[in-house]
Each structure stands twice: as C-alpha cells, then as structure tokens.
Amino acid sequence: MIEFNLKTSLFFLMLAGTLVCAQDKKIEKAAAHFDDMAYVDAINSYEDLEQKGYSSEKMYKDLANANYLNSKYTEAVHWYAKLFALEKRDSALEEMYRYAVTLKSIGDYKTSDIWMQKFSKEKTKDLRSEHFRIKPDYLEIIKNNSGRYQIGEISINSSKSDFAPSFYSGQLIFASARDTGLVSRRIDRWNKKAFFSIYIAKKEADKSFTKSALFAKNIKTRAHQSSTVFTKDGKTLYFTMNNFKGSNFARNNEGVSHLHLYRATLINGEWSNVTALPFNSEDYSVAHPALSEDEKTLYFASDMPGTLGKSDIFKVDIYGDGTYGIPTNLGPTINTEARETFPFISPSNVLYFASDGHPGLGGLDMFAVKLYDPHNTEVINLGAPLNSAHDDFSLIIDEESKSGFFASNREGGMGSDDIYSLKELQPLPFKCYSDINGSIIDQQSGKILVNAKIALDSKYEKQILVNDGGRFYLKLDCGLKTLNVNARNEEYEDTMVTIDLTKKDDLDRVVIALEKKKDILDEGTDxxxxxxxxxxxxxxxxxxxxxxxxxxxxxxxxxxxxxxxxxxxxxxxxxxxxxxxxxxxxxxxxxxxxxxxxxxxxxxxxxxxxxxxxxxxxxxxxxxxxxxxxxxxxxxxxxxxxxxx
Structure with missing residues (x-):
C-alpha cells in the first residue's frame, strides 16, 4: 500500500509538472502572438488561458491593447477594467489613457473623465493631458459644434471593411477587404481579415454610387493597398501599400512589413511606373497621402523618427523635377502622443484628420484646423453625427458642393468599416485670433521687470497664455480694435496702456514701461x-x-x-x-x-x-x-x- 501511494504521488507530481509546462508554453505562445502583432491569435490564446483560470498583469494588458488596436473598444473596456483592478501592478499610463478612450465607446463619459484626471496627474507634460486641462468642458464644446453635417448611407458598402474614399474624375475610389473572387486570399495576421484592395465606384445619373470594381488590376498585389489621392489632371496617383518585393512582403529584422507610399502614373490608360517614395523605410510606416491645392505639398501619416505619438501628420515638399524635400512634422498643435492619421487638405487649406489624442467622443474622432494662418490655430472637433463613440476617419469633402464622404465602424453598418456620405449644413466655427507678444520694462533703465504681471478685463483673463519673467503672450479674438492692459509690479506705479489691435505689425513688440514708485516717506509726498x-x-x-x-x-x-x-x-x-x-x-x-x-x-x-x-x-x-x-x-x-x- 505504501509502495502504491508513493508511485501514485510520483505520477501526479509528474502530471502536474507536465501541465505546468504545457501552460507555460501556451503563455509564451500568446505573448509571442501579441509581440508579432498577430492580435486576433493573441486574443484567442489569452482568452483560452483566462477561461482555464490563468491571470496576470501582462495577459490583461495584452488582451486590452490587442482589442484596442483592433477597434474592439467594448471588449477592451472589459480587459482594461481587470488590469486596473489588480492590487499590484506596474505603471500602465498608456493603458490608463486608452481605458479613458474606450469608456467613451460605451457612453460612460463620467468614468472616462475620472481616468483622464488620473492620467493627467501622472503625465502632466503630455499633450493629451494639456488638452484635457484646457478643455475640461470638451463635451459641451463638441455639442455646440454638432449638427453641422448631415450624413447618409451609400450602397457600395460590403460585409467587410470599406474605407479611405477619394475623388477621381467624378468617381469614387475607396479601399475594401471584400471578396474579389480570387482563388487565393491573403489574410492579415493583425486582425485575421483579408487584405485591402483599391476599388472604383462609378457615379450614376442620380449622383449615387451603385457599382464597384477593382480599380487597377495591373498594380494589384497580394498585400494591403488602401488610401489614395490623385492629381487634378488625373495622371498621377499616390497610394498606400505594404512594403512589397516580388511576390512576398519585404519585412524588417523584426518581421514587420510596414506601410509605404507609392506613386503611379497613367500612361495609355494604364497605371504604371509604380515607384516607392524615397522617404519610406523598413523601420517605420508612411501612409494615407493627401495633396495640397497647388499639389506642391504631400501630407501623410507616419511613425517615423520625430513622431510625437503612435502616428503623426507630416508634410513634404514636392519639387518641380519630381524629387521630394525632407518630411516635416506638423507639430504639437495637431499631433499628440496618440494617433493622428488620415489627413485631407481642402482647397481653402483646411486640414481634416482623425485622432484619438484630442478630446473626442470615443475611438478616432475627426478634426479640422486652418493651416498657414498664425491667427487660426484652433483644432475643432467636427461633432456629431459625423463623430460617434467609435472610430470615425478618412474624411474627404468638396468645398464647392459642400458634400463628401467618410468612414466609420459605428453600430448599424454593414461591415466592420463602412463609408458614409456627408453634407455640410453650416460652416466650421473657425476663430480668428490676434497674437500679442510684449514685455514689461523699467522706464529709466529699459531692463525687463522679471516680477511684473499684467491684468486684463475679466473676460480676457483666461487668454494670457504666457506671463513669465516680464514677458507676456496674449491670444485674443479678432474683431477687437483696442485692448486695455494693466501692468503691475510692487515697486512700480501701476500702468494702464491701450493697445491698438488694428496695427498688426506692432503686436509682436508691445512694450510697457513702468515708473518706479517714489518712497512714500519722501518729503513733499501727499x-x-x-x-x-x-x-x-x-x-x-x-x-x-x-x-x-x-x-x-x-x-x-x-x-x-x-x-x-x-x-x-x-x-x-x-x-x-x-x-x-x-x-x-x-x-x-x-x-x-x-x-x-x-x-x-x-x-x-x-x-x-x-x-x-x-x-x-x-x-x-x-x-x-x-x-x-x-x-x-x-x-x-x-x-x-x-x-x-
């Protein structure tokens, strides 16, 4: 009996060790899927482990992020909640921000704001924190911007993903993962969906789009092809495609095939001369092209070096000889530490883009900002119904007809992403500003008074953006003709000056000179x-x-x-x-x-x-x-x- 018990004990110990070893391998496999960006496989593997009783901080973090990166925000909320319910965990600041974003997708803006407050407290210098502090009433602002667009469904959508519309010779170009009837379909391990191809939909007499077909079979590859933009003469095409060589992906040392930008030209009715743009790289993605009105500047999204977040909007000069300048980041007014993507430039130099870094309704929201005007730097959320609690992106608009298209994965669509029509009912409320740069000096010596302050009427006091070391910067609404500014310093007489806001050339060098106070005990003092x-x-x-x-x-x-x-x-x-x-x-x-x-x-x-x-x-x-x-x-x-x- 004793011998039997010993053998039995040894058997169960060996069995337990085998089970532990098997579980360890499953954990390693799930983590490897996530690291390889095979997010659907990672989700399936981790969920299987979770159902068997396994839990860990990394599992919850990977599950939450994998769902987030696949725009499965409701599922992401569940896993982020489990992550932050752990009593002991490492810092997860990016997950904290994403949790706040995903909470909006289920309509819980109150809890979202609580997590944004926690995030802002931890990352005070983060641009997303700054936007939240500046606009704590962002929901009210978005509400006031809402109702400016009318949206509608269009018939070209499929049960798959359809997005990235663009205009081409009165027709609609878009990207889709729909079945093309090919014998072999490549599947993207990121989301287990078919690769995107470029399609064309012809406009009918009633201005609807009812039929679609592959756009250009001769440039079709077995990889992702998506967002496009055309020159006005219709002879040059810029588009997004995976880095591809021959019949295979071109991957970097980490096994990643990044998105790149390509150019093609129309010759004898065929798109040919497909050329990769010179600033592509195997180490980062370059995607989603947009052209300026004069076609001398190309805008795009990228995570190249110099990016502030997950992806930023960049621009690059297009020279007359067909060469390109050095890509330039559009800066922190537009870009954040999150995702800024899918740019579109209107003829009036309005940049439309999608972002989950600026305050929004959830997921990617669409925004607009006036470019090339130092007095118009406000980023505007386009509001509902254009934006929703889900991903809304890839907007294009014809300013003349006030109509256009965008994509969204909102509820009620046919597929994971659908294209919707839009009609602008009211113009965007861009604000005009007057920028004032000034300094406060000693009247006799001319030296900057480092402890000086300025005061404005109460309705302007929030617009003192900088008041440091005797220098100040004001950002005031255009339309004002004069502004009274009171400069103060304990050792000097208060001085009120009236700034003439109509003299624009003088607003960059406003100087207020203060006279030193007389000693109150001096003889002759009243x-x-x-x-x-x-x-x-x-x-x-x-x-x-x-x-x-x-x-x-x-x-x-x-x-x-x-x-x-x-x-x-x-x-x-x-x-x-x-x-x-x-x-x-x-x-x-x-x-x-x-x-x-x-x-x-x-x-x-x-x-x-x-x-x-x-x-x-x-x-x-x-x-x-x-x-x-x-x-x-x-x-x-x-x-x-x-x-x-």
Missing part, C-alpha cells in the same frame, strides 16, 4: 495720493470736518502712529466764491479744524501744522466770475497732507 485715499472736501462756506471723511482721516492717523518721527503739514483750500481775504481766513480755519482732528486723538502738535492757501491754488478754471457748477466748485474745497520731515 499722503492722500500715496495711500490712495478719497479726497477730503468741505461744505460751501464751512470749515467743519464732514463725518464721511473720518474713515480717510483715521488712515492718516494710523500712518502717523506707525511712523512717530514723521511730520506733516495740512494745506487747506477754498473755491473762488467770496472775496480773496475772506477765503484766506476760511481756508486757515479749515486747516486748523483738520489739525485739531489729529491732536485731539493723540498726535503731538509739534508733528502737524496747518496752512490755509485761500483760492490761490485752484484745481480747475473756476476762477472769480466763472460760471461753474456747484459740483466743480466743490473740488477746490479740499485739504492736502504733505510730508515735511
């Missing part, structure tokens, strides 16, 4: 002016202190108590009514009654004296015989408080 107190005025033909002046005089009293060595002189005045001699006596009585106010409250009489000046120092032109109102005369019936020692 304490009422220095302490910014209300003037002390007297009733007509009277010398008694008015009760409403007590609060001002008490501030002078406090100042005298604070500086016990200080001596002041009260200088009192009258208006021009009455005789000169009478006014002299009246002013002296006013001075004496004012002095008494202080001495009766403990100020030594040696520290304060009073002198009457009659009507000899009038504040205005209300001299003898003048026809002035009582209100104007009252300005001359006053007392001043001058430091004499």
């Amino acid at each position: 304490l009422f002016e220095a302490l910014k107190l209300k003037p002390i005025h007297f009733e007509n033909d009277k010398y008694e202190i008015k009760k409403d002046s007590y609060s001002e005089l008490d501030q002078i009293l406090a100042f005298l108590n604070k500086y016990p060595e200080l001596k002041i002189q009260v200088r009192s005045h009258t208006d021009s009514k009455g005789g000169d001699e009478y006014n002299q006596i009246l002013s002296q009585k006013r001075a004496e009654s004012t002095v008494f106010y202080f001495t009766s409250r403990g100020i030594d009489s040696s520290r304060i004296s009073g002198v009457g000046f009659g009507e000899s120092q009038l504040q205005n032109d209300c001299r003898n015989g003048s026809n002035c109102s009582e209100k104007i005369h009252a300005l001359n019936r006053r007392s001043e408080f001058i430091i004499v020692k």
